[in-house]
Amino acid sequence: MEILEAFDLTRCAHSAAQLVGVDEKTVARYVAIRDAGGDPAGRPVNRPKIDPFVEKIEELVEASEGKVRSDVVHERLVAMGFTGVDRTTRRAVARAKQAWKAGHRRKYRPWIPDPGMWCQFDWGEGPKVGGRRTQLFCAWLSWSRFRVVLPVWDQTLGTLVSCLDTTLRRIGGAPTYLLTDNPRTVTMDRVAGLPVRHPDIVSAGRHYGCKVETCEPFDPESKGGAENTVKIAKADLVPTGANLLPEYGSFAELADACFQWCERVNNRVHRETAVTPIARLAQERAHLHVLPARPHALALGEERVVEPDQTIRFGSVRYSTPDGHQGSRVWVRVVGDELVVTARGPAGLAEIARHLLSTPGNPRILDAHYASTRCTSAPRPPRIRPRTETEVAFLDLGEGAHRWLIEAAATGVTRIRVKMLKALELAAALGAQRVDEALGLAAIAGRFSDEDLPSIVDHLATSAAVTDVVRADEGFSAQPGTSGWEAFGA
Numbered sequence: 001m002e003i004l005e006a007f008d009l010t011r012c013a014h015s016a017a018q019l020v021g022v023d024e025k026t027v028a029r030y031v032a033i034r035d036a037g038g039d040p041a042g043r044p045v046n047r048p049k050i051d052p053f054v055e056k057i058e059e060l061v062e063a064s065e066g067k068v069r070s071d072v073v074h075e076r077l078v079a080m081g082f083t084g085v086d087r088t089t090r091r092a093v094a095r096a097k098q099a100w101k102a103g104h105r106r107k108y109r110p111w112i113p114d115p116g117m118w119c120q121f122d123w124g125e126g127p128k129v130g131g132r133r134t135q136l137f138c139a140w141l142s143w144s145r146f147r148v149v150l151p152v153w154d155q156t157l158g159t160l161v162s163c164l165d166t167t168l169r170r171i172g173g174a175p176t177y178l179l180t181d182n183p184r185t186v187t188m189d190r191v192a193g194l195p196v197r198h199p200d201i202v203s204a205g206r207h208y209g210c211k212v213e214t215c216e217p218f219d220p221e222s223k224g225g226a227e228n229t230v231k232i233a234k235a236d237l238v239p240t241g242a243n244l245l246p247e248y249g250s251f252a253e254l255a256d257a258c259f260q261w262c263e264r265v266n267n268r269v270h271r272e273t274a275v276t277p278i279a280r281l282a283q284e285r286a287h288l289h290v291l292p293a294r295p296h297a298l299a300l301g302e303e304r305v306v307e308p309d310q311t312i313r314f315g316s317v318r319y320s321t322p323d324g325h326q327g328s329r330v331w332v333r334v335v336g337d338e339l340v341v342t343a344r345g346p347a348g349l350a351e352i353a354r355h356l357l358s359t360p361g362n363p364r365i366l367d368a369h370y371a372s373t374r375c376t377s378a379p380r381p382p383r384i385r386p387r388t389e390t391e392v393a394f395l396d397l398g399e400g401a402h403r404w405l406i407e408a409a410a411t412g413v414t415r416i417r418v419k420m421l422k423a424l425e426l427a428a429a430l431g432a433q434r435v436d437e438a439l440g441l442a443a444i445a446g447r448f449s450d451e452d453l454p455s456i457v458d459h460l461a462t463s464a465a466v467t468d469v470v471r472a473d474e475g476f477s478a479q480p481g482t483s484g485w486e487a488f489g490a
Helices: 002-010 013-020 024-035 051-063 070-079 086-103 157-171 199-208 220-237 251-266 277-287 389-395 399-410 416-430 432-445 452-462
Strands: 118-125 135-141 146-152 177-180 187-191 194-197 211-214 302-305 311-314 317-320 329-335 338-345 348-356
Touching: 002 013, 002 024, 013 024, 051 070, 051 086, 070 086, 118 157, 118 220, 135 157, 135 220, 135 277, 146 157, 146 220, 146 251, 146 277, 157 199, 157 329, 157 338, 157 348, 194 199, 199 211, 220 251, 251 277, 302 311, 311 329, 317 348, 389 399, 389 416, 399 416, 399 432, 416 432, 416 452, 432 452
Parallel strands: 118 177, 177 211
Antiparallel strands: 118 135, 135 146, 187 194, 302 329, 311 317, 329 338, 338 348
């Protein structure tokens, strides 16, 4: 303003420049901008090279519904004569996409579920256990926000119904609707846009008093509660470089981790309701349907009774089960080339064992199921159970007496009791340690006659200790060296 005021006073650019202390060209430039109706204080704007192509970018974004890649747009613009860099194109495409989404943004009405109405479930990729992939069944009760995560090996129909049974029994009732996406175990086909339900899943829904509903295909936002449950569960349970979780050593460790995760999130205050899901569940249970006493047949398969040796029979083949199920009823079903064993526990149905199918005469016995039992085909070591005072006193001599008695009995030595009494008499006279050492040597050498034990005791008393025996060593060898052969052939 001082420049323009000085020019209006002097009407000369040279004089005005001297008054305000600037170059006269600067005065002339500002005066020209003012006379042209511009803003002298504004900065000159250079038109970017991308401006002539903005309409083409908007056309491509509109045709692709905001999905076109910036590198594809850049190739099109270069072919049309654009000489700028790809960074300029990326920024222009980002602005065009943002504008397109602003005009086509999906609008939501807040969904306020009723208690006892909806339960959503979905599948997620679980961690690997022993190099084998697992699956995470994730369920979400909409009103109370109660979550259930169960690890399984597959997504077959029997496994799905088993997980639903476990989820509903952990919840304590059945809601009116079960919402999921469109896997083959739920939707077999679509006719005129209508989903055709799998008859077995419809039968399972009727068994529990629920109606199975599916969301729109390829639209996970229509069941966002289950999707978020899968996302959160995978972030906390699947080992990645972000959470630094160690690998799971067994499937039981993964199942325990999933149960503990559910306990933690269900006892944490939810930010939407400001109440813990477990507290809301106690209120919602009044609106849930009563569950049938027995699970659906698809969740179980065939019933078997676990025998005292922890095995069941299926197809004339024995399969082992973990300890603790002897005498109880379990259920078995075939999944592919495997036999799945399911049992009822405190938390509902749970898979307890899985075996490859076998043929009669080839049982499937896992050593891990008999951790507390010595499981081998070799002969069992003899168990020493002393009953008389003489036997107790003899075995109290030490480990050598145990070894002597086992070897003597195995080789059919006669008059063992008489020889045991003589050994006790020697121990009373010479000491238990010397006699026990002699008994051990006698067992190793196989000497069990009447005079062998006193002879070994005398030899130990007059000879050096076993640790003092001189062993052959090259440093004290009498063998002549081979230095004489060094010049051989020279």
